[in-house]
Amino acid sequence: MISKRTRTAVLKELHSNKLATVGTALILCMLFVGMFAPVLAPHDPTQQDNSQTHQPPAFMGGETETTRLVDGEMQTVTEDNSGSLTHPLGTDTNGRDVLSRAIYGARTSLLVALTAMMASLILGTSVGMTAGYFGGKTDTILMRFVDVVLAFPALLITLAMIGVIGPLTFFIPDPFVTSGLITDRPTHMVFPVTITAAIAAVIWVWIARVARSEAIRVKNEEYVTAARTMGRSNFGIIRKHVLPNSITPILVLATIQVASIIIIESSLSFLGFAGTNLSWGYDIAQGRDYLGTSWWLSTIPGLFIVIAVVGINLFGDLLRDALDPGIDRGEV
């Protein structure tokens, strides 16, 4: 599917553009972290430890005054609050390791983003190709439907879809734990079906729009006319000619949209619709109550989101510059 020319163009751009290299590295990093989360995480992200709450990150030092329950009484105590390497990025209010949670959060984000992207890619390409290739009434009806979905802000309609679908989660056994390679880690990955489906149900319209305009462009090319006069079926023409010649911009858009999906996903988990508590947005929401004392609780998962999204955006810019698919940053 990826032609040699495409590959050369991407590699050339990668060579001449330092930021693009950074972006690609960030994406690879994130994929790696997400995939090998059980191996990389220093602790079980769900393990609570009441003796180790609100530990600051390792680079922090010093003492702080905190008010907490001591021997059944609220007391202000001065305690040694310097970070330790056991919990490099500190612990949360239940004593869970922030770094491990962030690593597992990457996994959730990736799971949601990639699944939602694939689903919307398939749906959007099918609808867009059909509308663009056949034109006429089919086009009008399908595109009016797309217009309707586009009329709602992505986040709002995703939330409405969550209301429609209801809470659904799916447990996937973690291959590292079930195979016995790693112990002391959660045995299952939580796959938040609801938000994935809700996001895919919204994102696909953007793909559909690009797929449609590409299909219209390609179907007027002479080789398509030639194929038609030779009596190829419409489906055959779409599969053999239209799809391969219009896939580049669609894939570029899909890449850029992964960034939007990650942001929507974290927003939804922030609002409490995640379906899992191993999510960056969820941790940010939890840390909000301790902004004055434990600033790192909200800050660190957020930084992970920013780094991931920066990586995808840089990579998307790279693809766009290298392949010049002529799509604007329409955005959701």
Next chain:
Amino acid sequence: MTKPIIKVRNLKTRFFTEMGQVNAVDGISFDINQGEVLSVVGESGSGKSVTGLSLMDLIDSPGQITDGEIWFHHPDLAAERGAADDAVDGEFVNLRSLHQKARRSLCGTELGMIFQDPGSAFHPALTVGEQIGEAVESRRRIARGEDYDVKEMLLDLCSLRSSFVSDESYDEAIGLLEQVDIPDPIDRADEYPHEFSGGMLQRAMVAQALASDPAVLIADEPTTGLDVTIQAGIIDLLRELQADTGMSIFLITHNIGVVSSIADRVAIMYGGKFLELGPTDRVFEKPANPYTEGLLNCLPDPTDATNIIEPIHGNVPSLLDHEMPAGCSYADRCPAVTEECTETNPSLQPTPETANHLVACIHAETAESTTTFPVATTTPSVLSDGGASADE
């Protein structure tokens, strides 16, 4: 004796690209005389358009004029700045040492430019009348000594419906359209560029260049892309206007037919340098440089069917600095090439018979060591004789 209006000395324009440094204009020197048509002929990529843009100071990054002087005959400005100024030499002012704003003002009052493709040189969303009117208005405001800066722009932005162009300027623009023989100028002024035909738009372009009432008109390929009949019309128009206003025309073209019909003098440009410069009929009758000869041999002769066209073999040389040959840039295509040609870089020298016919070729007969371009004594950078040497 004709008086020069522009004296160009050792002009060098470079482009700093990813591929390397491109010497688009590589140290050329010439004069444009008052009221003459000087034509520059060359193949695509010989640097002739860049020469025109350099005269207008329209070279953009990654390009830059790196060296040389452009002396413009402007007694008022020279007097205003005083003779002690480095940028002043008698009645001439060195355009390169002027500030950007003063330089721009000169474009609006003394120099005019016709672009190759009028379709892209007019803004598609403004009417032709408005765009010409802007040029008129701009000249008038400069003449009145008015300034237009960010403050004025913001005021314009805030006051709805206000226009930069005054009614008088707009009327003058209509007059200019009439002057370049556009029928119904009042109606056409209100039309957008895409409603014009190519030839009409080129006429409008001429009108726009005239709006600044220029002493020198720089015409960059004004007839390329037009039908032959329309080409002739534009050339006739330029000739008429030149006769009426007495302005000088710096005509950039690759069409030798156009040159012979309008130009007083012609310069042959190749590889960023002038290879020959002289009166048109003289150069075409007795070309002193093999390249000029080659160019002329490429022309079909309609009166002689047996005449065989001889193309010049090979390609235009690369202008990349590191790929430029040490010697004559035409050496690898020249039929008369000798070993010496690849080593020494020839400079423009007068031919023995005619003092104002110059040639850059080591094999051409030249009158020995006469200073072709006397250099102003006040200028710090003194040119070598001939002025076309490419050494850095």
Next chain:
Amino acid sequence: MREEVQFFVSRSLQGIVVIWGIITAVFMFRFISPTNPARLIAPDDASEELVRAIEIDLGLNDPILIQYVSYLTGVVQGDLGFSYSTNTPVRGRIIQVLPATLELAFAALIFAVIVSIPLGIISATHRGTKIDSVANLTSLGGVSTPNFWLAIMLVLLISVQLGLLPTSGRPIGLGEGIRMLIFQANIGGLTTWLSHMILPTIALGTYFMALLFRLTRNGVLEELGKEYVLAARGKGLPNPLIMYRYVLRNSLTPVVTVTGLQLGGLIGGSVVVEAVFAWPGIGRLFITSLNLSDWPMMQGVLIIVGVGYVVTNIFVDYINSSLNPQVELA
């Protein structure tokens, strides 16, 4: 003028089709959602008969077509139904909270436009300089930062650490503030309003600002390379005039388009920002209703937002066609 009437008529007809689609979609949402409104309204210990009775009362047992037609006629007449949770008219509640969201969205829009366009122009005209690099990196950060996290960081830094601005809430609306200024000559209302507006505005507007910055910069860069800009310099026009009349005109087309499209995005973004700042707007109303499965309220919000989007876009297309006469109206 005739062209303009034609434009608005034909676009309005298209818009009406989309709005009809919006209402239908919104109706379908409630219809296929798993919640039974009768159970929501009925007390927890209600008998089956009572629930049944409420179902009949709400018309839930009618054929779907009848329910649909009655909902559609209701909406067309401006009746958005009654809230399941409070049993008050949805329209009244939305009108009550709408100003808070609109104030925030417009403030964010103005903030974004005022910062991004000049910055985009400066960045493009100073391409490759330090200013350009810094602006580019900032905008990369801007499009990559989730607004709720930015909001929390702003609160952490400016409210918690520096104690400069209030952390949350909207004690007073703009209208009330102006009224206080006029009738009581008290500027306190407005300053309170302003101090509560600043952080939410920045949090909501930053992404949008970064986006517009990119569009402006790219647009200006593209235009600066055009031959007509060169020609304009050749005829001696001063730089500010060239920027305003030649460069911005075309390069602002995508900016205007995206501004229109993003108004919807701003309302969407306000859902999360409102949650952070306890802002009593339409986003918070939506979240509350979602948690209560209060479908009529959610439907009302969706319809208002969707219709707003459609109307805005008709105007955006009109502005673009008047900026660029080559784009024919209609």
